[in-house]
Amino acid sequence: MEKQANTDHPIHTLLTNRWSPRAFGNRKVEKEKLQRLFEAARWAPSASNEQPWYFIIGQAGDDTYRKIFETLVEFNQLWAKTAPVLMLLAGKTKSGKSGKHNPWWQYDTGQAAAHLTFQAASDGLWLHQMGGFDAEKAGKSFNLPEDHTAITVIALGYQGDAARLHPNLQKLEIAERERKNTRTFVFSNTFGEPSKLI
Ligand SMILES: Cc1cc2nc3c(=O)[nH]c(=O)nc-3n(C[C@H](O)[C@H](O)[C@H](O)COP(=O)(O)O)c2cc1C
Numbered sequence: 437m438e439k440q441a442n443t444d445h446p447i448h449t450l451l452t453n454r455w456s457p458r459a460f461g462n463r464k465v466e467k468e469k470l471q472r473l474f475e476a477a478r479w480a481p482s483a484s485n486e487q488p489w490y491f492i493i494g495q496a497g498d499d500t501y502r503k504i505f506e507t508l509v510e511f512n513q514l515w516a517k518t519a520p521v522l523m524l525l526a527g528k529t530k531s532g533k534s535g536k537h538n539p540w541w542q543y544d545t546g547q548a549a550a551h552l553t554f555q556a557a558s559d560g561l562w563l564h565q566m567g568g569f570d571a572e573k574a575g576k577s578f579n580l581p582e583d584h585t586a587i588t589v590i591a592l593g594y595q596g597d598a599a600r601l602h603p604n605l606q607k608l609e610i611a612e613r614e615r616k617n618t619r620t621f622v623f624s625n626t627f628g629e630p631s632k633l634i
Pocket residue numbers: 454455456457512564565566567568569588613
């Protein structure tokens with residue numbers, strides 16, 4: 437299903453076409469495509485090139501998948517069960533160099549996810565990121581070191597039939613994508629003053 441962003445200015449089609457589906461088909465995700473996703477994540481920029489991101493990936497039917505699935509809140513379990521791939525995204529919270537807290541670990545880990553997201557879009561794959569999961573349980577399940585924190589779960593696959601979703605979710609699946617206007621978040625002079633530069 438297509439849900440093109442209704443943009444005010446022309447942007448890359450990978451960005452306009454991407455959205456977060458909840459209906460996945462059971463087509464397996466090819467190994468080469470998975471390799472490309474993580475290659476894309478690998479080349480994300482990060483503060484001091486710390487590359488604090490870590491992915492734990494499972495395929496439907498394996499133990500990793502089951503353990504990730506078990507961390508999801510009920511709402512997410514309702515639909516994520518159709519995704520052929522689930523991955524847990526975690527970040528190292530301390531600098532590998534200084535051993536001190538790395539204030540940018542979340543920012544950088546998110547950027548790696550963004551890189552992966554657009555590579556997925558370019559390869560015809562779809563993904564849906566989730567904050568609705570038990571990070572502590574995930575940490576224990578996968579023996580995350582004490583200075584690492586799980587931050588999201590990502591469901592990945594090819595799109596499936598929205599008609600097979602729970603009726604409440606079908607509404608969300610077809611709802612138009614919405615965003616704030618750029619004037620509400622791009623400022624000059626002082627916070628809150630829309631910039632005249634754009
Ligand atoms: C960090 C993060 C956490 C999210 N958590 C959830 C979630 O727990 N469950 C869910 O159904 N969607 C979740 N989403 C998806 C967002 O709701 C979705 O990206 C947003 O509504 C914009 O829609 P779009 O991606 O289709 O443009 C999450 C997205 C992000 C980036």
